[in-house]
Amino acid sequence: MRLEVGIIALVEEVLGTTADRRAQFDWLRNKPSCKYFGKYYDAAMALYAELDGDWKGTTAKADGYLVPDAYFPDPYHFIFEFDELQHFTQFRERTFQFYPENIRLAYVPEQYRQFCQQHHVAALAKGPERFRRHTADFPYTNGRAAQRAFFDTFRDWLPPLHGLNPTVRLAEFEVVPILSGQLSGETAKVYMEQLLHERFKRSSYDATG
Structure with a gap:
């Protein structure tokens, strides 16, 4: 079972709603x-250049949706992303400059x-060779x-431009007590409530329904 499955289920329990795990948005594409x-396009393309993107290859590849880990609909209206180790590369660090x-x-x-x-060394070393492919x-x-890091910016920048609340992210390292089994049941739920409350407070929207 992928780690994100259990984490998403716990977020569903905390919020009292079911997430859409196959959501697609016309504006969230590859x-x-x-x-x-829109107004972020120049910054996105500057980042693309920083990551040595190949425009010919980009335009030639098939169009596709970027499906988020989960989408929490009304009354929450946010994309949820659970970021495992492989997301925390030097490429991802560079994205924040833009x-x-x-x-x-x-x-x-x-x-x-x-x-x-x-964690950038371990992040690049994780998983099969396809994690490091061209x-x-x-x-x-x-x-x-690099592509993963670039697409993570799509998931951060685009939702507020298109009527959603900011994307809620949790890093694998933040939920170690849950993943390790140190916390379970009600204690895990309380811990998750605290993490979500911090994010809702930071992004200045009410997700209590």
Whole structure:
């Protein structure tokens, strides 16, 4: 079972609702588009250049949706992402240099940068070779890691532009007591409630229903 499955189930329990785990949004796709990025498009393309993206490969690849880990509908209206170790690479750390000022986020980006600094070697080493493969848009060793980092910015920047609340992220390292079994049942639920409350407070929206 993927780690995210149990975490999403616990978030569902805390919020008292069922998440959509196959949500698709017309504006959340696998290529940067001025139509959907709007005022953030130039920053997105500057990041793309920083990550050595290949435009010919990007335009040639098939169009597709980026399906979030989960989407919590009315009354919450937010995408939920559970970030496991492989997300915390040097590529992801570099993305934060390009985040627009005053962008609404439901997590602490500086904490994520610290996670990247602490875990980037293990992050790139994790998993099968496909985690480090070339991709059409980032055609070099560890291109998949660069692509993952680029797409994480899509999931952060686009939702508030298109009527959703900021994306709620939880890092694997933040829920170790739950994943290890140290916390379970009601204590795990209380712990998750605290994590979610911090994020809702930071992003300045009421997700209590």
